[in-house]
Amino acid sequence: MVPAPPPAAPGEPAPPLRRRGERMRAAVLAATVGVLAEHGLAGTTVGAVARAAGVHETSLYRRWRTRENLILDALSEQADAALPVPDTGRVRDDLAAYFAALARLLATAQGEALLRLSAERDETLPDRRLPYWTERLERGAVMVRRGVERGELAPDTDPALVVEALAGPLFTRALISGAPLGEAYASHLVDLVLGGALPRDRPAPETPAPE
Amino acid sequence: MVPAPPPAAPGEPAPPLRRRGERMRAAVLAATVGVLAEHGLAGTTVGAVARAAGVHETSLYRRWRTRENLILDALSEQADAALPVPDTGRVRDDLAAYFAALARLLATAQGEALLRLSAERDETLPDRRLPYWTERLERGAVMVRRGVERGELAPDTDPALVVEALAGPLFTRALISGAPLGEAYASHLVDLVLGGALPRDRPAPETPAPE
Incomplete structure (x- = not known):
């Protein structure tokens, strides 16, 4: 992770630097995370990010359009x-590690802020929500697809459905019920979704037979 | 469902009725649903509900404290x-019917409003979120517990975990990703969570062996 630059002292805006393209983007995104961590979602204005990143506010609006x-x-x-x-x-093991990391992320203020933004409705966001989450699902589905290819999972497994069944309960705890998010919870979910709730007459999901 | 009374004409508030206790409560809640259906979440003020229900605004604040x-x-x-x-x-069959009904509910404006309110954070709501959802989970867990007792499900099945694995993806589609919510999706989820994604060497989950 790129460390965020320290925010400028109040009343003393950093001189605008004419950084371009990817360097400017990386600096601004790192500054945004820094401002978020210090001032929370409500305090993260475009002006505060511009000051912290040392760029003109208008550059941010030109590139991102909205806060x-x-x-x-x-x-x-x-x-x-x-x-x-x-x-x-x-x-x-792949799924347990990945969804334990997601549980850890969602238990942080920044992870919850990300999820809350995705749940917010405004005129600028709906366009991005579905593509954004479709891409995230696809990242997770890769692990499931590999499991199918290795014969560890049933050949008709729907990778996106498996990922939604694992992520959905974590999102629900973070956003809706407020129930605690722990790695053990993520691990139990993985065992349920892989093994199912029907009575089992074969090895437990913790120890799938190697090929 | 109790039909909501028609909203009062503007400028002509209905005369306050001195209904008490449960009758007043039922009338006010029905009026709230009516106002929600007509004016959406943002337009549902305590004043609008009071006018529609024909009660004093102060009675509503006394009983519910907040909008x-x-x-x-x-x-x-x-x-x-x-x-x-x-x-x-x-x-x-129980789970498929229940979660198909939940998918239908979440696809309505009122169902989505209920979920959105549960995801909102304000000083009055956090106290109610966890108890509210714990009670809802418990309602659903009854079906799973019966399945365990009948021997349809593994004896170590965690009923709350099963319910969360089924509800979480539906909530996520309604609130976060915006992906479509259909009964077929609920049905596939039930099959996944009951049958698991591991390769199967016994009857498909659609037809569990009767006792």
């Missing part, structure tokens, strides 16, 4: 860095 | 009426 787009972009980049897709060779 | 409490109470009552817990004698 929501800017925050969503910053948090998405951070979420992707916090959620690498593991490849251990065993689908249960 | 959010009033709306949550009204929508909860409607949700419980829309979500009867079936008892067909087969856990798969």
Whole structure:
């Protein structure tokens, strides 16, 4: 993760730098995460981010158009860095590691802010919600697809459905019920969704037979 | 469902009726649903509900304290009426019917409003969120517990976990991703959570062996 630059002292805006393209984008997104961490969702204005990043406010509006787009972009980049897709060779271990990391992320203020932004409705966001989450689902579905290819999962497994069954309860705890989010909870979910609730007459899902 | 009384004409408030206790409560909650259906979440003020129900605004504040409490109470009552817990004698059929009804409810403006209110954070709501959803989970868990008792499900099945794995993806589609909510989706989820994604060497979950 790129560390955020320290915010400028009040009344003393940093001189606008003419950084362009990817460097400017990375600096602004890092500054956004820094401002979010310090001032929360409500205190993260485009002006505060511009001051922290040392760029003109108008540059931010030109590129991101809205505060929501800017925050969503910053948090998405951070979420992707916090959620690498593991490849251990065993689908249960991959899913348990990935969804435990998601539970940890959602238990942080930034993770919850990301989720809350995705749940907010405004004229600028609906366009981005479905593509954004479709892409996130697709990242997770890779692990399931590998499990199917290795014969660890049934050949007719729907990878997107498996990912939704694992992510949905975590999102619900973070956003709706307020119930605690722990790695053990993520692990039990993985066992349920892989093994099912029907009575079992074969090895437990923790130890799938290697090929 | 109790039909909502027609809203009073503008500038002509209905005369306050001195209804008390349960009758007053039922009338006010029905009026709240009516105002919600006509004016949406943003247009549902305590004043509008008071006019529609023909009661004093102060009576509503005395009983519910906040607009959010009033709306949550009204929508909860409607949700419980829309979500009867079936008892067909087969856990798969019970769960498929219940979660198809939940998908239908969440696809309506009122169902989505109920969920959105539960996701909102304000000083009056957090106290009610966890107890509210714990009670809702418990309603659904009854079906799973019956399935365990009949031997249809594994004896170590965690009923609350099963219910969360089924409700979470539906809530996520309604609130976050915006992906379509259909009965077929609910049905596929039930099959996944009961049967699991591991390769199967016994009858499909659609046809569990009768006792």
